[in-house]
Amino acid sequence: MTRSLVMGVLRRLSLVLAGLTVWELVARSGMFSPIIVPSLARIGRELWFLATSPGSLVEVWQSLFRGLSGFALASVVGVTLGVVMGRSAVAAAFLSPIFSGTYPIPKIALFPIFIYLFGIGSLAKVVLVFLECLYPIVVTTHAGSRAVNRVLLWSAANMGASRGRILARVVVPAAAPFIFAGFRIALPIAMVVVIITEMISSADGLGYLVMYSLASFKTDRMLAAVVVISLLGLALDRLMVALRDRLVFWERLDSYYAE
Amino acid sequence: MIGWGLLAAVLGLWQLVATRPEHPEFVLSPVEIAVHFAAALRSGELLPHVGASLPGFVLGSAIGVILGLLAGVARSLDQMLSPVVFLTYPVPKIVFLPIVMLWIGIGDASKIVIIALACFYPCFVNAYYGARSTPRIMVWASLNMGARRSQVFGKIVVPSALPLVFAGLRVSLALSFILLFSTEMINARSGLGFLIRQAESSLRFDLMYVSIVAVAALGYASDQLLLLARRRVLAWQAATTR
Numbered sequence: 001m002t003r004s005l006v007m008g009v010l011r012r013l014s015l016v017l018a019g020l021t022v023w024e025l026v027a028r029s030g031m032f033s034p035i036i037v038p039s040l041a042r043i044g045r046e047l048w049f050l051a052t053s054p055g056s057l058v059e060v061w062q063s064l065f066r067g068l069s070g071f072a073l074a075s076v077v078g079v080t081l082g083v084v085m086g087r088s089a090v091a092a093a094f095l096s097p098i099f100s101g102t103y104p105i106p107k108i109a110l111f112p113i114f115i116y117l118f119g120i121g122s123l124a125k126v127v128l129v130f131l132e133c134l135y136p137i138v139v140t141t142h143a144g145s146r147a148v149n150r151v152l153l154w155s156a157a158n159m160g161a162s163r164g165r166i167l168a169r170v171v172v173p174a175a176a177p178f179i180f181a182g183f184r185i186a187l188p189i190a191m192v193v194v195i196i197t198e199m200i201s202s203a204d205g206l207g208y209l210v211m212y213s214l215a216s217f218k219t220d221r222m223l224a225a226v227v228v229i230s231l232l233g234l235a236l237d238r239l240m241v242a243l244r245d246r247l248v249f250w251e252r253l254d255s256y257y258a259e
Numbered sequence: 260m261i262g263w264g265l266l267a268a269v270l271g272l273w274q275l276v277a278t279r280p281e282h283p284e285f286v287l288s289p290v291e292i293a294v295h296f297a298a299a300l301r302s303g304e305l306l307p308h309v310g311a312s313l314p315g316f317v318l319g320s321a322i323g324v325i326l327g328l329l330a331g332v333a334r335s336l337d338q339m340l341s342p343v344v345f346l347t348y349p350v351p352k353i354v355f356l357p358i359v360m361l362w363i364g365i366g367d368a369s370k371i372v373i374i375a376l377a378c379f380y381p382c383f384v385n386a387y388y389g390a391r392s393t394p395r396i397m398v399w400a401s402l403n404m405g406a407r408r409s410q411v412f413g414k415i416v417v418p419s420a421l422p423l424v425f426a427g428l429r430v431s432l433a434l435s436f437i438l439l440f441s442t443e444m445i446n447a448r449s450g451l452g453f454l455i456r457q458a459e460s461s462l463r464f465d466l467m468y469v470s471i472v473a474v475a476a477l478g479y480a481s482d483q484l485l486l487l488a489r490r491r492v493l494a495w496q497a498a499t500t501r
Contacts, residue, residue, distance in 0.1 A: 008338075011338050011339065012338055012339075012342040013342070014339055015339055015340065015342075015343045016342075016343055035361075036361055036362065094265055097263065097265075097266070098265065098266065101266075101479075102475075103433075103482075104432075104433055104436075104478045104479050104481070104482030104483075105474070105475040105478045105479055106433070106436040106437045106440055106474055106475075106478050108437050108440055108441055108444075109440055109451075109452075109455060109470075109471045109474040109475065110471065111444070112455055112456065112458075112459040112467060112471075113467075113471070115459070116459075187349075188348075188349045188351065191349075191351050192351040192352075192353060192437075195351050195353055195354055196351075196353055196437075196441040196444075196445075199353070199356075199441075199445050200441070200444045200445055200456075207354075210354060210357055211357065211445075214357040214360075214361070219358070219361065222357055222358065223358065225354075226354045226355065226358070229350070229351060229354045230347070230350040230351075230354070233349040233350045233351055234346065234349055234350065236349065237348075237349035
């Protein structure tokens with residue numbers, strides 16, 4: 001019993017372990033300079049340094065702050081717009097073509113304009129995060145609030161609920177699984193955009209740390225920062241899933257990359 | 260129709276703001292942008308910078324779709340690949356750009372690798388769930404009628420996974436553009452992203468807007484192409500669902 005369990009875990013981790021082993025072997029073989037392929041021990045040491053020095057925690061906080069504030073803004077605006085579009089034909093006629101028309105356009109191209117408009121500080125980055133996150137949230141919320149069961153709406157209206165009350169108490173909860181699907185798409189996008197913008201133009205944040213470490217040939221520190229960013233992305237996604245499972249308790253998430 | 264009206268209203272307002280005497284230098288009116296765009300097309304300033312995202316997209320999404328479909332039907336592959344893929348899915352792939360640049364240089368190859376890596380994930384995940392959600396009855400029926408495993412895969416699993424595969428392709432296509440322009444903004448000697456950055460730092464706002472419009476048009480056109488392909492390939496599905 002325990003043996004098969006161990007074998008199962010091993011098989012699941014086999015690719016990761018193989019990758020790490022190959023990395024360490026290549027790093028120790030002396031074929032490449034440690035600048036090109038630093039050993040896992042050196043990356044680990046830099047990781048420890050990043051975790052214990054207050055300066056690097058500030059960088060983590062900067063990136064998190066930019067990503068999460070853009071995401072929070074986008075979630076409030078996006079859910080509102082999506083619900084209104086889903087329940088009002090006029091709003092849908094106005095807004096739907098705009099969103100579906102500009103959906104495939106890479107918003108990152110607007111970043112230089114945003115730098116001129118909002119400066120090179122956090123604001124331009126937060127606005128870009130907001131814009132990139134807005135689309136998936138609006139689209140999924142729109143789809144979700146259109147798919148609300150009519151009977152629920154009718155019975156709520158029949159029992160004397162006002163329009164606003166119906167939106168808040170019936171439509172939003174009924175669309176919640178969709179809304180969370182949008183959040184789940186938007187949250188990694190928020191982190192990607194923050195890191196990209198910090199790599200392009202910044203003096204702080206994790207994206208800056210990556211580029212700065214690269215420019216000063218501290219590859220081990222750069223990879224440690226990459227590990228931190230990856231863990232952060234993973235942790236945020238797990239948190240979002242946990243939040244979803246608490247709030248949307250009546251509909252379990254299937255095994256959609258939750259294994 | 261109302262949407263087009265709104266778009267025209269926004270453009271008109273923009274035009275009004277941009278032609279007022281006190282507008283800032285970096286705001287160009289839509290008419291000016293259109294004129295510059297036509298000029299840049301004629302002078303050929305724009306053309307060498309279009310392209311290079313296609314190989315990355317094709318490579319990444321092909322590998323993603325194939326592995327995703329196979330992992331959806333083969334348990335051993337599923338147990339080996341899926342945990343790794345799903346674990347690394349929320350990781351922003353762009354952070355690997357510096358290390359890839361270090362390994363294979365700052366040319367197009369490193370961009371292709373990063374774009375392929377990013378395109379792999381949505382395609383894998385969607386193809387995987389597409390293959391797994393194949394109706395069992397169809398698989399049983401075809402096996403019952405004596406189909407070989409490869410036939411079941413080609414005639415049952417792949418077609419029933421196609422709608423989700425296209426959804427994955429669409430996400431990947433958008434991602435490939437985002438990554439193309441951001442890798443070019445971070446480090447490049449050519450490409451539209453580079454052009455935008457260069458125009459921005461040399462205060463050539465006309466060229467900056469022209470490149471941005473070109474990016475937008477390219478993104479929009481490729482998405483429409485993909486939708487067209489989907490309508491052709493999935494004609495049977497559109498007939499039943501819409």
